[in-house]
Amino acid sequence: RTSQLAMPPRRGGGTSMSRRRTSIHEQCRLGTDMAWRNMTRWLAHLDKKGELLRIIEPVDVELEAGAIADRLVKSGGKAVLFENPRLPNGEISEIPLAMNLFGSHDRTLRALGASHPTEVGDRLVALMKPDIGGIVKRPWTGLPLLRDAISMPPKKVWKGSCQRVKMDLDVTKLPIPKTWPMDGGRYITLPLVVTKDPSSGEHNLGMYRGQIFGPKEVGLHWQIHKHGADHAAAWPEGKMPVAICIGGPPELIFSAIAPLPDNLEEYMFAGFLGKRRLRITKALTQDLLVPADADVVIEGWVDATKTRTEGPFGDHFGFYSLTGQYPVLNVTAITRRKNAVLPATIVGQPPMEDGYLGEAIGKQFRPILSFQHRDVLDLHLPLETGFHNLAIVKSKQRYPRQARKTCLGLLGAGQMMFLKILIATDEKPSDLESLLDVLNNRVDPNSDITIIDGMVSDSLEPASTFENVHSKLIIDATKLVSADPRSGSPLEGSFVESTPAWRKGEEDAPGISESLVTEIKELADVEDALLLRNSMLIVTVNVEGRPDPRTGAQWPNEEGAEAQRNKINQLRNSIWQLDSQKSLRWLFVTDNDLNLHGEGANRRLLWQLTSRFAVERDFLVEDGRIFWDATTPIPSNDGPTPVRRWPAITMHDPETLEAIERFDLPPWPDNLVM
Helix, strand or coil, rough: CCCCCCCCCCCCCHHHHHHHHHHHHCCCCCCCCCCCCCCCHHHHHHHHCEEEEEEECCEEEHHHHHHHHHHHHHCCCCEEEEEEEEECCCEECCCCCCCCCCCCHHHHHHHHHCCCCCCCCCCHHHHHHHHHHHHHHHHHHHHHHHHHHHHHEEEEEEHHHHHHHCCCCHHHHHHCCCCCCCCCCCCCEEEEEECCCCCCCCCCECCCEEEECCCCEEEEEECCCCCCCCCCCCCCCCCCEEEEEECHHHHHHHHHHCCCCCCCCCHHHHHHHCCCCCCCHHHHCCCEEECCCCCEEEEEEECCCECCCCCCCCCCCCEEECCCCEEEEEEEEEEEECCEEEEEEECCCCCHHHHHHHHHHHCCCCHHEEEEEEEEEEECCHHHHHCCCCEEECCCCCCCCHHHHHHHHHCCCCHHCCCCCEEEEECCCCCHHHHHHHHHHHCCCCEEEEEEEEECCCCCCCCEEEECCEEEEEEEECCCCCCCCCCCCCCCCCCCCCCCCCCCCCCCCCCCCHHHHHHHHHHCCCCCEEEEECEEEEEEECCCCCCCCEEEEECCCHHHHHHHHHHHHHHHHHHHHHCCCCCEEEEHHHHHHHHCCCCCCHHHHCCCCCCCCCHHHHHEEEEEEEEEEEEECEEECCCCEEECCCCCCCCHHHHHHHHHHHHCCCCCCCCCCC
């Protein structure tokens, strides 16, 4: 069923399939010091390192392949190559399917060709601001900069390896997976979508999922904020040329998702990453330049004025993104490499492969962020929160409220405009235990909370009251500098702002006792409770009528929503009354589908507290105390703040889970919504 080395020909595959596998097998003997010129070399490297699980037995591209990849990534397992992916019509695809290629911190670092987490950003900063004085004194120190500069302009070639084989005009013959039961169809999940500005000719390489509608139609989910949508808006009439490229060297995938400056094209950045000029070639049927070493290229055109219902799709927030109107690619050509492999990913409840990709990009670009925003010392976007839900920022603190200014500045930095919650700290942002400490010891709810209403949100964010619009929360958990009016020694002529002694660091922060926690647990509506820190309590409750995690809720349930509001409000008031000293400054409430004491609870808690929570609806500062409602919202039009239709959680169906038990896979981790 599985094999590390043996690769016999497929049934009916004969000699050509054997030759193709032999080519991949020979690549296993390559060294790791070579640039990843194509996907085959990356797979060969993983195979040589013992990090590639080869599955010879036919596996369905619908649901089975995605469930296997999900289980591998969540358990810290290997990349997987499905050598005989089975299409929905029962046929075996002539192209293998690869998944979980970047599903660990170490793999993403190697795919980037980096020796440490900030190497790429350090190289970019050196290129943006070279040490001229040092180079004049020691000219040889400028050689790496010269190499990087020379590698950036793409290299045009007459014909690319991506055009070696011309395929029938039928995208349904590609081993494109359907990863979740309620997905609207099969989706291209690692697409490199090439578009072009009609005026400047500038090319863009973006990652916008592609839904397979039929043999010659692919839906393109470029959100309103994306560069692809910008290009589409510039083609008000006529056919806009588009190409969906799949595979190629890993640096192409990183380039498509990287937050690049507007004046740095993705093709240039891919060459920079690979330390060699990226080969590009003219598309066969469209006026576009495409990566010459992509594994598969789907060419076509889009009428930007016409759309079709796209979705639902199990997305990176752990829910199905809602249906929407998006343009359609009309296919005019499909070509591939001779030994093509189709890479794909699965996104859903974290941790997921896209989380490792996102964390790697965040770390590598931190030097660039610090170069553009000089106050930023460090930044962490936890993969458990889907990245756009939470950023933890370490800022310079030379003058009062400098960290808050830093957070506000980051909201204008590319895709960080989508952030829902920003927490400023003096500690290492990736240390989540230290984060709990500073939230407990340095946050005065009366003076350290900033809410900004009516801001930009991610189109995929399900909890926001309005699509593309939500409120943002900034939490200042930094130490007070001496010039701060709350420090007790402000600048001459300034007033002193009354501040608790614990906030100034003069005494320990007050908290509640374990006996009070026991009293709270005895309340009728409390299922369980856990004291995270002495002033931070998480409580789980059972909300009757909440949306079913497998189906979600499409229509308002006013009676259920009102009962939920009443129950949560009554519970909050009951707990506040028990805490007569007002020492419980953080009260989190969430659903009882979380085991507070199980393995992986903290990871799951991060996801649950940020994904089911809207600042404008679920956050309350009341008499020096914070109430945070992260129960699943019930759709309603009549409440104080409306709740939109609520999506289902990404969950495999029982039949699929049972079917993949025929393979020797690592066990599922605890604390998943299964």
